[in-house]
Amino acid sequence: MTFTTRPEIRGSFGVATSTHWIASTVGFGILEKGGNAFDAAAATGFVLQVVEPHLNGPAGDLPIIFYDAKANVTKVVCAQGVTPAAATIEHYEEQGLRLIPGSGLLSTVVPGAFDGWLLMLRDHGSMSLRDVLQPAIDYARDGHPVLPRVSNTIKGLADYFAAEWPTSAAVWTPGGKAPEPNANFKNPDLAATYDRLLREAEDTASDRTAQIDAARKIWSEGFIADAIFDYLEDACVHDVSEQKNSAVLAREDMAHWSATYEDTLSYDYHGWTVHKTHAWSQGPVFLQTLAILKHFDLGAMDPMGEDFTHTVIEAMKLAFADREAYYGDPDHSIIPMEILLSDDYNAERAELITDRASLDQRPGVVPGLEHLAERYVERAARDFGVKNAAPQEPTMAHLTEKRGDTVHLDVIDRWGNMVSATPSGGWLQSNPVVPGLGFPLNSRAQMFWLEPGLPTSLAPGRRPRTTLTPSLAEKPDGTRLVFGTPGGDQQDQWQLIWFLRLVHHGLDLQEGMDAPLFHTMHFQSSFFPRQALPGEMMIEPNVGTAVIDGLRTRGHVVTVAEPWSIGRLTAAQRNPDGSLQAAATPRLMQAYAVGR
Template sequence: MTFTTRPEIAGTFGVATSTHWIASAVGMRLLERGGNAFDAAAAMGFVLHVVEPHLNGPLGDMPMLIKPAGQTNPTMVCGQGVAPAGATIEHFKDQGLEMIPGSGLLATVVPGAFDAWMITLRDHGSLPLRDILEPAIHYARYGHPLLPRVANTIAGLADFFAQEWPTSHATWVPGGSAPQAGALFCNPQLADTWERLLTEAEAVEGRLAQIEAARQAFYSGFIAEAIDSFVDQAYLMDASGTPHKGVLTGQDMAKWQASYEAPLEVDYHGWTVWKGGAWTQGPTLLQSLKLLQEVPLDQMDLNGAEFVHQVSEAMKLAFADREAYYGDPTFTHIPMDQLLSDGYAAERRTLIGATASTEQRPGRLPGHDAWVEAMLAHANLSYEPGHAIGAGEPTMSHLTEKRGDTVHLDVIDRWGNMVSATPSGGWLQSSPVVPGLGMPLNSRAQMFWLEDGLPTSLAPGRRPRTTLSPSMARRPDGTELAFGTPGGDQQDQWQLIYLLRLVHGELNLQEGIDAPLFHTGHFQSSFYPREVRPGHLMVEPGFGTEIMETLRAKGHAIEVAEPWTVGRLTAASRAPDGMLRAAATPRLMQAYAVGR
């Protein structure tokens, strides 16, 4: 019998699942009030900003896959903001920097998540904007039980905030005492911000007009003005160990808006899988599927050493290509057709051997030698971060309290509308709170490199290549699936493993989530200070010592995670007969799926 920690949720009315139980319950409340999946998802997203502030915030970023009922394929909503006009390589070099700090004001790009929610609500939602924002306002105003990890994060940074980021100290250490785990925690300034936005929006008549007024208030009105004034005047410490000014302006915000685009897709053993384009890391999952297409996974133990070995070696190859080739395709032609071709996968598949690779092995596509050589040079660099505060976006498995991460949500309603969203950025520990707003800026610019000629070179107007990566898939029987996870570079590793177990094993959504997970840090990290760990493989202890020893014998540098600490997957599905199902990870004991 397959082990599972909780039942798979099933019903026909609606399902909502996320990385926090309050957000999931709020999503179900919106469905019960007659809202659709887009209304519910947006309300959940704004609540997650409040209850998981160490993992995401309103000034962060978000890619989102949506599939309106009756639409054959999903659409990607791009909520990834771009580099400001002043974010040039020359400017950063003039600051004496060789790498963009992982925290502070220099690492900020245009906040993108808010407009992604707004255009989705405008085009697909049904409820008034007040209904969407009221739950977040309630929990910000009247409090929510503070998660232990949030309390620990704040406690670890309280002195730094007091010395370097006083606006953050006022918000996260109210009254001068770090809040306790489980105690009610309020962010009244954030509640005031959303109330003011609603007041301005409701000065005009009509749901659509109010959404447009909210967009105006955020990107050209009082929110943009507050950000512009703060960034123009502040000179604050960041992860480089030196104070810097930011370059984001209100004009940068006013010029940008969220957009729609078609996702990439591949077929794998009768399944169709959709991911974001090369400005996300989503194609790594698709490349991994292509590599594994001819590997007999259905003959393997899906919790066995050979499965772990084959999948981890495929991921190493796919992520090597990520580092060499991925970037914003509106700036640079990305050879994605070649990277996802059968011939390329067949050629690369021959590199998967019986032992673990400790080399970085990107593919060599004609005309792209400079990209490959730069990628290999980066992998051999060693950086000494000057100040670790707020740097990076680690996986939860690293169990650090001083870095940000991400959240995830999936929603399906009774009409068949589907959402899979991965909000992130704007973490409390990565950027100071903007005065008067109760929210910190993002630090996504750390994805860029400070050298010319690469798909990920810093340039004004360019999207950073984000790790954020929601997923959708369709089974051969027509069942549609929305799923995802937080976890930085590990997002598409954990999602790949989960998907492979659904394809090749007879597991329900919850059983697949509860199975032990693994990931590799072999390739270049996306986050400051961009470390590389050749041959690394982290595994949960649920695999057992025999499998770990077999993997060590194959050459993997095994790191055993703390129990139940790898992956924060959630998932929801809809069968052709209308049956809805959902599941959420038991890891960290806060994610929940609800539905009926």
């Protein structure tokens, strides 16, 4: 008998799961009130902005993968804002920069999350914007028990806020003091912002759709935009570059952008079709790793064992090397995805995996784009000392309190509609709070390179190649599964390990989340200061000393994590008979699945 930390949620009415129990409960409450999965997901997302402000915010970034049961269609909502028209390499070099800072106004792209939620809600939801937004307003106005990690993050930045970002100090340290863990914490400015937005939208129109469109315009061109650009007009903000910089974001950038729909990118693997976003995110790396692993008998391996761990780690290294060489905004660069997912290409990639850990960066060679692979290897070695980079922790909010991270949610309703979303950015560490609005801007431009000629080179109007990567998978019998996790570069690693154990070893949703996780830090990080750690990996200790020792013998540089510290997975599944399952990781003691 397999024991888990909590029961897997089962039912047939609906399920909502997210990285915070309050948000999950709000989402399920929307289902109980007659809303569908799209209504519930939006309500959950807005509440996550309130209760996990160190991980996401209204001016952040948002990819969504959803399944519309009535239309029988799976789509992506791309709510990843683009770079401003004035965001040129030359401008940043004139500021004396070699890397785009990981915080501050120079790292700001067009805010995307708010418009993305409203686009999906307008076209696929059923409830009014007020019904969906009211729970977030209530928690911002009346308060919520602040997470210990939010408290610790604010405490660690309190002096910095007071000295450099006084508008943030006013919101996050009311009365000059950071909130204590589990204290009732309020953000009255954010509540007032959303309340005014609703009132103005409702004054504009009585029709549900028209109100949502009015709210989108108020956000991008009305009083919210006025507040943002009145602030940016003369703001010059200290950031991690240890200098003060001003924004390049302009009013026209925000007014002329809106979230869009896209087709998914998909791949067939052992009876499943897996849907991901395109190469403006790291989503395809999940699919590439599957394409490499097709050439190994994972089902014959112990899912917690040395062979499985080594094989998956080495496959991920190869796929992530291709991410660094070839991914970027497909609207602005040639992305050779057809080759990168092809059988012949990945058969050759699989042959590179031996019983030894590779310490080299090994992107594949794509005809006509060989220079991109060469430039990645040169850049990694020359600029960042990959061969002897100092160890650093991965981008996970629970390991490094001063970095932002991400949240995740999955929702399924009784009609079979499904939503998987990974909101991020606009966290309290990213930028000063915009005066009067109660939230900061994002810092997603740090994904770009200040080097011309790359798919990820900084240029106006480009989407940054993000790490945000929700997932949807389906089988021919009608089984559908939504899942994801926060974690920066680790998102597609933790999801992949969990998915492989489900597919090859039959672990159910909760069993897979309770199982020990691992990840590699071998490739260059997506986040400032962009280091790579050749051969380094992290693994939870409950795999046992024999596995850890065996990995070290193979040449892996193994860091053993604290127990129960890796991954923040959630997932939900609908079976052909209409029954539902949902699960959430016990790690950090805050994610929860709710349903019946």
